Amino acid sequence: MTSSGAPLQAPIGTHDVLGPASAEWEGLIATFAQFAYRFGFSLIISPLFEDVAVFNRGIGEQSDVAKKEMYVFSDRSDRTYALRPEGTASVVRAFVQHQPNTPWKAWYVTPAFRYERPQAGRYRQHHQLGVEVLGTDDPAVDVEVIALAWRFYEALGLRKVRLLINSMGHDDCRDGFVQLLRDHLSSNASKLCDEHGRLWSENPLRVLDCKKEACRAVTDSGPQLPDHLCDECREHFDRVLNGLSALGISATRDPRLVRGFDYYTRTTFEFVSDSIDGAQNAIGGGGRYDKLAEQLGGKPASGIGFGSGIERLLLARTAEGVQQVLLKRDLDIFVVDTTGVDAATPIVDQLRRAGYAVDRAYDGRSMKAQMKVADKSGARLALLLGPQELAGGQITMKDLRNDDFSNSQRTFDLSDLVANIAKQLEE
């Protein structure tokens, strides 16, 4: 279990994002930032690790994540921290700590860590982007948060996404339902699947989520969550459903949808991609958490949010064959210098200060070699500096996208450089 001798590599279940993949990531994140901005959210950056209590009290000590998937560690002063396993708890902790004016709308993009066996669409470090709204329980906010996710997925080109939605109820009605469910499970415990036959009493709601036939049969015949909502919760849920419907967002009610964290109340929802085979088809999810701020030691404040896994969004995009380019980051100019006196450096600096994206070759390679690099860089223009140009105070500009080699370049005085480039790039 040591790393001695073996070549260093990224830890199990983690990966480096580089090359074309990083451009896709950059585009995805930029797109989300744009949507968050349009919807009135501001970016929040909070610590990657928190006092372990933030997560234990947040997502629930009985949840699988808290029990066996968290990266917990002690620092040199023996404080116990955990790497964030999800995005919401930290944001709510920050809300409690700083007490910003409400409603408070924050968006984030962050790594999340869970100690699990990796497989397709599941990693020990994955990345989420999401939003949280605190300080209001207006159903219009539920609708807005879901709509943000929905419109974002649309912008990514995803078409095979389904929205599943449920209401967990609030305090009393939820607790009442759990009691009924507990009674039902208790008298049918022998019929449950192996795992839940043993564990149902720890967290009865989880049994609803079990996909095994045995558990399904038992829960089908038992109490149903939607039948036990109080009048207020029912009205809230109806307003959410109506609001979505008014926006043309179709939601499928799923009474079994309880989600993995204990903090959810009322609205819960999940986005699944029908293009992804296998179990990792949830590309996003979220819900309302009206007690979480209190659980983290703050004043009562309602909240709702959603998070989406970047890796799974990309998986879904690939599965759907989406070719859409989200972000173009082509270079404007590539500078080739064969003068031997590094004439490129001040030119490159001048052009970058003028706002152009500029790169150059290094190591004094041959003009042919530098031109090949220029070609591969994707730059629109190449600037050539050789002994001839140097002697005459000139520079040669070549349009790399012009197929006609003989007519693709011209030489002019260095003092006319920026003006000529501006003109050329306009075309």
Place this chain on the structure above:
RNA sequence: GUGGGCGUAGCUCAGUUGGUUAGAGCGCCAGGUUGUGGUCCUGGAGGCCGCGGGUUCGACCCCCGUCGCUCACCCCA
């Protein structure tokens, strides 16, 4: 935590019933006379064949272990 598949150059992969200097394509580097890219041609660099042990005269190939990758179960993003 449990099970299946796989680990040969930077990447994708060949490698004949175990037999001598381990190959290809792509990429990379250098050339193809006079300072110029995308096609083409030539040459070159680059591999403890994941790691350790075993069987054998001899192992990339067979056996065991180990590490890693991958897929699935569980759960989730």
